[in-house]
Amino acid sequence: MSDRSRRGCLILIGGGEDRDPKGDRVILREVARHLRGGKLVLATVASHQPEGYFDDYDEAFADLDVGPLVELYVNDRAEAGDRDKLRVLDEAAGVFFSGGDQLRITSQIGDSGIEAKVRALFDRGGLVAGTSAGASVMSDTMLVRGSSSVTHRIGDLHMSPGLGLIRNVIIDQHFAERGRFGRLIGAVAHNPRILGIGIDEDTAAVVEDDSFKVIGSGAVYVVDGTRVSHCNLAEAEPDRVLSMHDVTVHVLGTGDRYDLKARRPIPAPR
Amino acid sequence: MSDRSRRGCLILIGGGEDRDPKGDRVILREVARHLRGGKLVLATVASHQPEGYFDDYDEAFADLDVGPLVELYVNDRAEAGDRDKLRVLDEAAGVFFSGGDQLRITSQIGDSGIEAKVRALFDRGGLVAGTSAGASVMSDTMLVRGSSSVTHRIGDLHMSPGLGLIRNVIIDQHFAERGRFGRLIGAVAHNPRILGIGIDEDTAAVVEDDSFKVIGSGAVYVVDGTRVSHCNLAEAEPDRVLSMHDVTVHVLGTGDRYDLKARRPIPAPR
Numbered sequence: 001m002s003d004r005s006r007r008g009c010l011i012l013i014g015g016g017e018d019r020d021p022k023g024d025r026v027i028l029r030e031v032a033r034h035l036r037g038g039k040l041v042l043a044t045v046a047s048h049q050p051e052g053y054f055d056d057y058d059e060a061f062a063d064l065d066v067g068p069l070v071e072l073y074v075n076d077r078a079e080a081g082d083r084d085k086l087r088v089l090d091e092a093a094g095v096f097f098s099g100g101d102q103l104r105i106t107s108q109i110g111d112s113g114i115e116a117k118v119r120a121l122f123d124r125g126g127l128v129a130g131t132s133a134g135a136s137v138m139s140d141t142m143l144v145r146g147s148s149s150v151t152h153r154i155g156d157l158h159m160s161p162g163l164g165l166i167r168n169v170i171i172d173q174h175f176a177e178r179g180r181f182g183r184l185i186g187a188v189a190h191n192p193r194i195l196g197i198g199i200d201e202d203t204a205a206v207v208e209d210d211s212f213k214v215i216g217s218g219a220v221y222v223v224d225g226t227r228v229s230h231c232n233l234a235e236a237e238p239d240r241v242l243s244m245h246d247v248t249v250h251v252l253g254t255g256d257r258y259d260l261k262a263r264r265p266i267p268a269p270r
Numbered sequence: 271m272s273d274r275s276r277r278g279c280l281i282l283i284g285g286g287e288d289r290d291p292k293g294d295r296v297i298l299r300e301v302a303r304h305l306r307g308g309k310l311v312l313a314t315v316a317s318h319q320p321e322g323y324f325d326d327y328d329e330a331f332a333d334l335d336v337g338p339l340v341e342l343y344v345n346d347r348a349e350a351g352d353r354d355k356l357r358v359l360d361e362a363a364g365v366f367f368s369g370g371d372q373l374r375i376t377s378q379i380g381d382s383g384i385e386a387k388v389r390a391l392f393d394r395g396g397l398v399a400g401t402s403a404g405a406s407v408m409s410d411t412m413l414v415r416g417s418s419s420v421t422h423r424i425g426d427l428h429m430s431p432g433l434g435l436i437r438n439v440i441i442d443q444h445f446a447e448r449g450r451f452g453r454l455i456g457a458v459a460h461n462p463r464i465l466g467i468g469i470d471e472d473t474a475a476v477v478e479d480d481s482f483k484v485i486g487s488g489a490v491y492v493v494d495g496t497r498v499s500h501c502n503l504a505e506a507e508p509d510r511v512l513s514m515h516d517v518t519v520h521v522l523g524t525g526d527r528y529d530l531k532a533r534r535p536i537p538a539p540r
Contacts, residue, residue, distance in 0.1 A: 148449075150488075151445075151446040151470050151489040151521070175421075176420050176449060176451070177449075179418075179447075179449020179450075181449070181451040185519075185521060200421050217511065218420075218421045218511060219421040219511050230537045232537070232538075236523075240524075241487065241523040241524065243489070243522055243526050243537065243538065245520045245521075245522075245526075245535040246520065247518070248497075248516060249517045249518075250515045250516065250517070251452075251455060251512055251514045253506075253511040253512060253513035254511065256513050256515075265499075265516070267500045267515065268502075
């Protein structure tokens with residue numbers, strides 16, 4: 001992994017983060033901490049109906065020492081190079097991608113002027129956060145579709161190129177809540193170079209340099225295929241169920257860290 | 271594990287097995303195969319309302335070369351030693367526990383004359399099958415309750431003594447369908463001596479001697495805690511999320527086997 005691919009901080013959120021103005025808002029607080037009072041762009045691009053997102057986050061961030069919160073939305077890919085859209089990102093300390101459909105993000109802003117400015121912000125040490133679809137989209141290859149709550153069938157999974165702000169991982173969200181263990185293991189089966197990261201709701205992986213720490217009320221699951229001794233992915237029929245032996249799984253709770261380079265978990269200090 | 275603890279054949283079914291008289295009924299067919307035309311006792315003890323189970327299975331087994339199918343039910347624990355109830359098990363080649371509540375099985379027939387006869391049947395090489403609650407109940411310690419679709423919280427899991435026909439494992443059912451990975455990993459965290467076996471719907475682990483093979487349309491997950499390097503179970507607060515590192519997981523599909531003694535998966539022959 002090159003340094004270039006991970007200069008700023010990435011906050012990958014499993015969806016459903018606490019946004020109650022009276023709540024702890026552990027994850028939004030962490031977002032705010034990284035902004036140091038700077039401007040935050042709320043990119044609602046993942047949504048087909050972005051109404052309401054801004055007001056919701058505006059209220060949630062109100063007392064959290066965030067500079068101006070401004071919304072970025074594109075109705076159509078043609079707008080993704082518009083000057084006034086690009087100007088929204090000027091002097092931003094961070095971008096927060098809200099939930100929806102990860103394919104809407106990549107199809108509307110992938111390889112656009114907006115994407116270039118997000119990348120530039122990240123490369124100069126800025127914050128990029130994303131929740132739900134906004135988290136999935138951060139990897140090189142992203143999970144798009146695949147049955148939850150069913151053991152992965154070999155032909156069942158759809159992946160697609162993501163924004164590529166973090167390499168060699170694939171991210172799934174609403175993880176325990178939607179029973180997505182089977183599909184994440186299915187994704188890792190395709191190429192164990194890819195580390196599976198499954199993030200529960202109201203939980204986040206805060207990635208800096210080559211490691212992440214876990215915050216929030218749920219867990220982050222890491223699915224590591226390094227030791228896999230058998231996988232029937234290439235030989236079996238598409239409707240056949242996946243068989244994969246010797247997968248290593250880590251269940252990481254608040255305070256646990258994970259070294260992405262060494263592929264090792266680090267327990268929370270007592 | 272003593273030989274005594276596993277003399278007959280155990281068929282552990284994850285619930286929802288194909289019972290359509292026009293369907294393949296792969297699992298019921300396997301049950302029938304082990305009976306070799308002998309008598310099968312359908313124990314509906316797990317259910318508070320057993321009406322309908324018998325007719326359903328009677329129809330499903332009709333053309334599968336099973337000898338007489340007879341129902342065994344107890345309204346109350348007082349009946350679990352009744353002569354006519356015990357007589358139902360005479361000359362049986364197998365017992366099939368249908369679904370419901372595993373605690374109803376153990377509280378009504380645990381340590382009773384019925385249980386003794388089931389054990390004797392098993393010890394002389396008979397078949398004991400169980401689906402859903404009827405599968406969970408087979409182990410020494412069984413899973414009774416624990417949130418599905420939520421990452422395991424340390425105080426959240428309830429276990430209880432089961433029938434003990436298979437030792438050193440804990441069985442969960444409706445596994446991928448109900449997103450139960452978190453709770454099975456939570457059970458294993460309590461004592462990695464226990465191997466976690468999670469069985470999908472319409473899927474079974476057929477246990478003979480010291481190994482099992484997988485049949486059916488889903489997967490059997492094995493959660494092995496042997497290599498676990500960190501677990502916060504004993505030190506953290508009950509509402510804290512579980513943290514467990516270096517869990518080994520096998521996803522086993524049809525035809526795969528698992529050696530319970532060596533704790534090693536064996537791929538299906540190509």
